[in-house]
Amino acid sequence: MSLVIYDTLRRDKVAFEPREPGQVSIYVCGPTVQAEAHVGHGRLAVVTDVLRRYLAWSGLDVTFVQNVTDIDDKIILRARREKVDPAVISTRYTRMWNATMDRLGVLAPDIQPLATGHLLEMHGLIAELIEQDKAYAVDGDVFFRVRTFEGYGKLSGRRIDDMQQGEDVVDADRKEDPLDFAMWKSAKPGEPSWPSPWGDGRPGWHIECSAMAAKHLGEGFDIHCGGLDLVFPHHENEIAQHEAAHGGTFARHWVHNGMVRMGEEKMSKSIGNVVSLSEAVEEWGVGPLRLWYLSAAHRSPLTFDTERLRDAAAAHQRLTTFLRSARRAADGAVADESAAQQHRDVFRAAMDDDLNAPQAVAALHELVSAGNDRLAAAEKGDDAARAEVAGLGDALVDMGDGVFGLGLEEALADAAALERQLEPLVGQLLDQRRQARADKDFAAADRIRDQLASAGVVVEDRPDGPRWYVGAAAPE
RNA sequence: GGCGGGGUAGCCAAGUGGUAAGGCAGGGGACUGCAAAUCCCCUAUCACGGGUUCGAUUCCCGUCCCCGCCUCCA
Known part of the structure; x- marks a missing residue:
């Protein structure tokens, strides 16, 4: 310390x-x-x-x-x-x-x-x-x-x-x-x-x-x-x-x-420009909201507006998406603890320096970049890559959830529960879509994909077949 | 007026005396039936004017602008 x-x-x-x-x-x-x-x-x-x-x-x-x-x-x-x-x-x-x-x-x-x-x-x-x-x-x-x-x-x-x-x-x-x-x-x-x-x-x-x-x-x-x-x-x-x-x-x-601002003014009850915290959590979700809070140094002013929250939500999605991919690609491989050492060091150095959260978050993103880079190899079954990706995923949870409270693991668990419920339904639709694609009826295939998307189910076509998951509902 | 914190790319935001992390957005390419995800490439003379220095975005002085506190306020 x-x-x-x-x-x-x-x-x-x-x-x-x-x-x-x-x-x-x-x-x-x-x-x-x-x-x-x-x-x-x-x-x-x-x-x-x-x-x-x-x-x-x-x-x-x-x-x-x-x-x-x-x-x-x-x-x-x-x-x-x-x-x-x-x-x-x-x-x-x-x-x-x-x-x-x-x-x-x-x-x-x-x-x-x-x-x-x-x-x-x-x-x-x-x-x-x-x-x-x-x-x-x-x-x-x-x-x-x-x-x-x-x-x-x-x-x-x-x-x-x-x-x-x-x-x-x-x-x-x-x-x-x-x-x-x-x-x-x-x-x-x-x-x-x-x-x-x-x-x-x-x-x-x-x-x-x-x-x-x-x-x-x-x-x-x-x-x-x-x-x-x-x-x-x-x-x-x-x-x-x-x-x-x-x-x-x-x-x-x-x-x-530091204070939260609305536009160029402090958010304050006496000014009357306050946004309810429970509504903000409801609208944006814990992870994106917290990532927004962490987007500025703790003493600096921080402005509340839709664009910035949207940015935070997109950044949060990047973290979640990597974790989901990493867990899937690792497929139970024993984590290579050393894979994330460098990112842990950077993270710790940033936090040690006056809780420099923006820099620490950057370390998380660099971890994700490193992980994404190894994802393809891991998915092909490369054992070293699987272990690395597993190690990076674990480290991301350790820092992102453990220190920042982003709830990445929880978000995936919630999605997984929904996925289990939706499995029969989605499976059936994907069968229809598979048939449509085989028939080159891409209009029909795309319609199914769009329908699923509107229900929050994201479908990705992979070389080894379609893959789907329940994504975070993107707030508008 | 007093005290304090700031002005860095389209937006957000770190940082350093030796030409600037990261995210978002955007453009190009790879992959794809199309997408998605991912990968590669591209996008900043660091508010302005002086000074110190071999060299300043980073140090010093001045100017302009913004914000907070000085009353209840996280």
Whole structure:
């Protein structure tokens, strides 16, 4: 493992050094469960999933924590609109989030802590900060005294005095300083609240992550992930809360993913240009969608549009087609592990270099090119070629599915199940077609082929006879 | 205004001080009854202007343009 990764705090690529050799702890800021996940959330999910898979693939033992923010202004607003309890909203969207993640092929977190389940931990942290005079309570609200933390701004590269203060600072009348932020918000009529030493209320947004990350991963855990748009103020405040209270280092590495754009704009709920993640998975399929996510470096912006998704789908098909051909041509041959060594090395080098997914995907394509080159020989029964093709296919699955979660093997298995069902029907049609071709009635033969194609059955005429399979339905 | 990230072929996108991966699309050829799959071949003076250097797309300075954060946001 010699991963080098860009660390937002140090503003540079740095060698990844886990706190404990061989073990990695990752905390990811999860969703505020107030609406369906959109394609932007999917990027966070895939980037962190690939990071996690890659570390595990490299032999490390990964503990992955992603929280759920289940209490917040927007949840309350939505509940009020729908005239239901806020917990109904948070429960609904937590379930939807998890279901969508599952369909996206994202591994479930080892721990998925809820904000409302960690109020005691938050209270402890807040009390500690008050004790140290780094926070103060005013009429049931508790604010963090930003100017007492000298490291404030180190993550986002801001100097406190440069910060522009908008005219509409929330709670300006009660804050000592407009920069201060709420850790505990006093109960408002009609809002859910919990008891606390400072009166009934609910937690501020930032406190939950400080408290839950420390509780589940301990101080100085390895990697904190989130969207680039959370750097300030959310992550900055997480650091301030933890480090002001305990000293030390909150997280060793900060990894942020870039935004998804629609055209030239960020995809964002407030702009209202969001595309539902579950609909995107439905429309494009897991593999193509994930390949699209991996088509740009993880910090770069990535644009969502039909043409790019189509490109990704075509590229994905190239991988699947090779795997199908390789499996068939290998015909049970013992894989030649060395066949893919070079491609594994390139893949690993690319991933080690700041998770350079575009380059790693290129390595997969080069593997496919090498495999395609040997396919003809393998199909003719050349034993060495069969072993090579088998080895390349295995390596493609190992990297493409194991690290990138492309679901290549699964797609083939799904197709195979359909093929078994369709066998009698397709067999009969192909018999008719064989007869038509023998009679030189190519119009009839082509009609049959077209009919099968419209049902997703692809027919290829080979020197040794027709071959067919259920192809991925190409989205239009 | 402050901070940060970018401008590479028709599109997407890596990358390097010694004339630039990969995918998609396109063109030509092989194979095919025609296709499909596959193979071979073709398609970039790296935003602009200076500078450093034997040599810069890659380093430095400037200019133009784009995007993100600075308020909720993955």
